[in-house]
Amino acid sequence: MTRVLLTGGSGFIAAHVLDTLLEHGYSVVTTVRTQEKADRIKQAHPNVSKDKLDFAIVKDIGQEGAFEKAVVSDPPFEAVIHTASPFHFNVEDAQKDMYDPAIIGTTDILKSIKKSAPSVKRVVITSSFAAIINPSKGTWPEHTYSEADWNPLTLEEGKANPANAYRASKTFAEKAAWEFLEKESPNFTVATMNPPLVLGPIVHYLNSLSGLNTSNERVRDMIQGKFKSEISPTGTFIWIDVRDLALSHVKAIEVPSAANKRFFVTAGYFTNKQIGEILRKHFPEFASQLPADSTPGGDFPSEGVYKIDNSRAKDLLGVQFRTLEESIVDTAKSLKAVGV
Known part of the structure; x- marks a missing residue:
């Protein structure tokens, strides 16, 4: 039974990674910031024994040495999935709120694994399409994005606004991981996941309508009538379902050829207008709040x-991506369960 360390276990993506790891028969230790979060996750998995699911408290991933104790385990870890990194736009200080948790968090866990967890052979890191996209090019219809692309933002340019700060944090955190691999030659491999907007059902025991992941806020806002007169711009036109992204993380520790590669994990294109159409089709009870077919905005x-x-x-990775319709229907059902 392979033992895996999963960081940021109460996050939107990590909660689904945890479920996927348990389904695949792994023994998991997940890091959380507080004992309360550990208790909530444990309560949601009442039939999972301590040897299959345990916890490590890491209060601040932006501190040097944050993961030093967490990487040590008996039995020892063989793989690490590092999802912990901020994704929000409540940025007052780009360095403190974004750069340190993302960049220091990534380099620190890699240093700690090399120093104290020699049994680890695979590390998977959640990066982002934000580390691939070139925002200055706009919609850039003549270009094909792939793993070969890197966001050219500098750390200084990242301080201009919250969106830039997030993109720079993901770009430089991922670059730091690849530089570590090159300079330190550890006895583990690295794979990075680079998803765009992540949609899909929320995990009810960790989420509330006010505490949604940023990507799913558009579904909540649409159901609540905020796009009734005009649909907001889609922004990023590509997406992935969180369950497919979670499976991609787990596949990356299982598939030998995934070692030392980036993965641009996306199911394809979508628009906010399409989300509205799917919600109208499947949830007539929301009809009075949803935009009509003729409502302007939100298109390609x-x-x-x-x-x-x-x-x-x-x-x-061999992952079969879900359709947008399935993802949005399941998202809306999960939002209904917490009172949308």
Whole structure:
């Protein structure tokens, strides 16, 4: 039974990674910031024994040495999935709120694994399409994005606004991981996941309507009538379901050829307008709040959008991506369960 360390276990993506790891028969230790969060996760898995699911408290991933104790386990870990990193736009200080948790958190866990967990052979890190996209190019319809692309933002440019701060934090955290691999030659491999917008059902015991992950806020806002007169711009036109992303993380510790590769994991294109159409079709009870077919906004731009090459994720990881319709229906059902 392989033992896996999962960081950030109460996060939107990590909660689904945890479920997938348990389904695949792994023994998991997950890091959380507080004992309360550990208790909530434990209560949601009442039939899972301590040897299958345990916890390590890591209060601040932006501190040097944060993971030093967490990487030590008996039996020892063989793989680490590092999802812990901030994704929000409540940024007052880019360095403190974004850069340190993302960049120091990533380098610190890699240092700690090399120093204190020699049994670890696979490390998977949650990066982002934010580390791939070139925001200055706009919709860039003539370009095909793939794992070969890197966001050219500098750390200084990242301080201009919250969106830039997030993109820079993900870019430099991922670059730091690849630099560590090159300079330190550890006895583990690294794979990074680079998803765009992550949609899909929330985990009810960890989430409330006010504490949603940023990507799913658009579904909540639409159901609550905030797009009734005009649909807000889609922004990023590509997406992935959180369950498919979770499976991709787990596959990356199982598939030998995933070692030392980036994975641009996306199911394809979507618009906010399409989300509205799916909700109207499946949830007539929300009809009075939802935008109509004639409501302006939320569509693809007339000039078109960038192309995508997600062949590496499909071919090497073998994940069959869900449809947008399935993802949005399941998301809306999960929001209803917490009182939308």
